[in-house]
Amino acid sequence: MKTFKNLILLLLLLLFIACIPQNKSAQDAINIPVIKVLLAEINNADTLNFNGTYFLETEEARYEFGPSNSTIYIQVLKNGYKIYNEKRLFRFRKSDRVELVPADARATIQLNNGEYSGRFSLFSKDSLSLYFVNQIDIESYLQGVVPAGIFTTNIDYLEAIKAQAICARTYALKKMDERNQKPFHVFADVRDQVYGGVGKRTKLGDLAVLETQGSTLLYNNALANTFFHSSCGGVLEDASDVWQGPQLPYLKSQQDVIGKEFADGKSPYYRWIKERTVSQLDTMFNYTFGTTYLNKPVQDTMDIPLRMRVTERSPSGRVTRMIVNYGTDQHELKGYEIRRFLGWPGGSLLPSTLFKLSSSDTSIIIKGAGNGHGVGMCQYGAMYKAQKGLQYYHILQSYFPGTVLKRAY
Amino acid sequence: MIRQFKSTPKIYILVVAAIIFSSCNPQGIRRSRMQGEETMAKPDSFLYYQPMALSDSFLDSLKIENDKEQALKVRLIPPPPPPAPKTKLVEGFRVQTFAGLDSINALYLVERLKDTVKDSIYFFKENNLYKIQFGDYLYRNDADLKVMDIRKYGINGAWVVARMINVPIVADSSGSIIPADTVASVKDAPFKIQVLVTSDLQKAKNLTDQLKNQFERQSYFITSGQLYKIFLGKFIERADAEKVLAEVKNAGYKDAWLVYKK
Structure with a gap:
């Protein structure tokens, strides 16, 4: 009977111990790195709305903003800036730094139709503008990044979304290392990764970030370059053929295949056709090189020759060099310039450089494949592989062969 | 157990x-x-596989030896000649209703004129003054009548000014032969040039003689109240009259103008 009592005691002890890891996991959360995201450069004036309570902290004082005074206006002045609303007015010098600290984790700030959580800093960039920087733990940051990078509406894509989360985390941590001494680590737009904030979070995005918490992709014990793009058109590109950097063994050209089919075969950009008319080409020449003939008055009917020729391709088949002639002008285009030149209207991009040219009497026909630079993870390919049952580490291994997964925290 | x-x-x-x-x-x-x-990332799943190389007609065709030069011709066509003008500038008369520095009042008056006048209205700045004129009248008499007309609508103080006016271009009849029986006699010629108006009878006589000698055309003066109006020539065609008028003006008679009277 005594033994039985001991066993009961032991059972209760085990139950108590089982509860302890919860505290431990909360302690782990403290070690998640905080990333600084540049949300906006305020050049003239802007408005912030608080959902919940925030404290405006300066070196000397601390003021509360909450439901009763939830809007503040920021205006850049000649020698600094001011923050004000109907009840309060603060003037700051150029050297002053203002912190906006949330009273609790649920408090958020609205800026330009975006909603963001975490802590915020406001400080002068120069005499004309201010930096508005969001300081947030990297896992929460990724919850706002992943949905902006890949479709997070279909549970079938969960493993691909996880792979995307790992790529985004690795990229962010790499930028944190590189820009350690800068006022911020990443831009919130395409200059780094598009960050949509709390308002853009999705259930699957959150789940993918949670289930891969802390996981990063390493090569030779260093964070890997986790490039990704929308659609590869069936074949991935070697990074050194796009950016002329050192060769990276895990970013080589290869076919993106699952079973007996191309992984991104379902992508809307798997194969595409674009047509560029004489008038559009004249505009492109004008936009890129300042050469135009169609707008020039002539005394007599005359024909101006317009020629294009691909002169170099990478092993994946992507165009790396081409020569364009218009009248007496001749130009050689390389890499990204090709996508910019053949994009339409001026300023947009051709989907990819994986194309071939043909022509009709009045236009150039561009038959192409894929969307994006083609290096690293092909998102449509990853989604299809996830549908077919591959796990996220299989997907990552297929796009970054030779890398390893490791928890950074 | x-x-x-x-x-x-x-x-x-x-x-x-x-x-x-x-x-x-x-x-x-x-x-x-x-x-x-x-x-x-271990190949620990039965789904893991070694990807095979697939052939694809599009990807296989992307070889530099298949890349031919693509050539187009951009045809440049000269623009069509500009359309012929519908009006031409000739000497004539307009009614001026405003000349001043106040553009607001001028705009207000333009709006009023739009309701009362059917002729073309001109609003422009000339010699630092905003001016409002309307009508393109070949004959001063028509312009004078319009001045009287707009008084009925409360627009007083308008006056007639001589300036280049727009008249519609009619089909060119130069070169066509006019039948002899349709040629009007000089007696019926409706155009004449009024060179000067003076109250000095002797001056009128002297100028009449001078004009006869200078332009080799008939010249005469008529009495109008206390004034003597000196005229030069009689013309059937306005174009002929305008040609002589230009000569008269060049000779120093800047106030000369064309008079039409049937």
Whole structure:
């Protein structure tokens, strides 16, 4: 009977111990790195709305903003800036730094139709503008990044979304290392990764970030370059053929295949056709090189020759060099310039450089494949592989062969 | 048998305890598996496969030797000649209703004119003054009548000014032969040039003689109240009259103008 009592005691002890890891996991959360995201450069004036309570902290004082005074206006002045609303007015010098600290984790700030959580800093960039920087733990940051990078509406894509989360985390941590001494680590737009904030979070995005918490992709014990793009058109590109950097063994050209089919075969950009008319080409020449003939008055009917020729391709088949002639002008285009030149209207991009040219009497026909630079993870390919049952580490291994997964925290 | 029965509850309790522990704390098991390990993405699934090389007609065709030069011709066509003007500028008269520095009042007056006048209205700045004129009248008499007309609408103080006016271009009849029986006699000629108006009879006589000699055309003067109006020539065609008028003006008679009277 005594033994039985001991066993009961032991059972209760085990139950108590089982509860302890919860505290431990909360302690782990403290070690998640905080990333600084540049949300906006305020050049003239802007408005912030608080959902919940925030404290405006300066070196000397601390003021509360909450439901009763939830809007503040920021205006850049000649020698600094001011923050004000109907009840309060603060003037700051150029050297002053203002912190906006949330009273609790649920408090958020609205800026330009975006909603963001975490802590915020406001400080002068120069005499004309201010930096508005969001300081947030990297896992929460990724919850706002992943949905902006890949479709997070279909549970079938969960493993691909996880792979995307790992790529985004690795990229962010790499930028944190590189820009350690800068006022911020990443831009919130395409200059780094598009960050949509709390308002853009999705259930699957959150789940993918949670289930891969802390996981990063390493090569030779260093964070890997986790490039990704929308659609590869069936074949991935070697990074050194796009950016002329050192060769990276895990970013080589290869076919993106699952079973007996191309992984991104379902992508809307798997194969595409674009047509560029004489008038559009004249505009492109004008936009890129300042050469135009169609707008020039002539005394007599005359024909101006317009020629294009691909002169170099990478092993994946992507165009790396081409020569364009218009009248007496001749130009050689390389890499990204090709996508910019053949994009339409001026300023947009051709989907990819994986194309071939043909022509009709009045236009150039561009038959192409894929969307994006083609290096690293092909998102449509990853989604299809996830549908077919591959796990996220299989997907990552297929796009970054030779890398390893490791928890950074 | 009894010994077996006694030990069974202990085993059951231990098993239950293990289940409770593992279910309450799954992280413990997972964490021990992942803690600090370098997880090479292992081919541990039966779905993992060695991707095979596929042939594709599009991808296979992307070879530099297949890239031919693509040539187009951009045809440049000269623009069509500009359309012929519908009006031409000739000397004539307009009614001026305003000349001043106040553009607001001028605009207000333009709006009023739009309601009362059917002729073309001109609003422009000339010599630092805003001016409003309307109508393109070949004959001063028509312009004078319009001045009277707009008084009915409360627009007083308008006056007639001589300036270049727009007249519609009619089909060019130059080169066509006019039948002899349609040629009007000089007696019926409606155009004449009024060179000067003076109250000095002697001056009128002298100028009449001078004009006769200078332009070799008939010149005469008529009495109008206290004034003497000196005229030069009689013209059937306005174009002929305008030609002589230009000569008269060049000779120094700047106030000369064309008079039409049937």
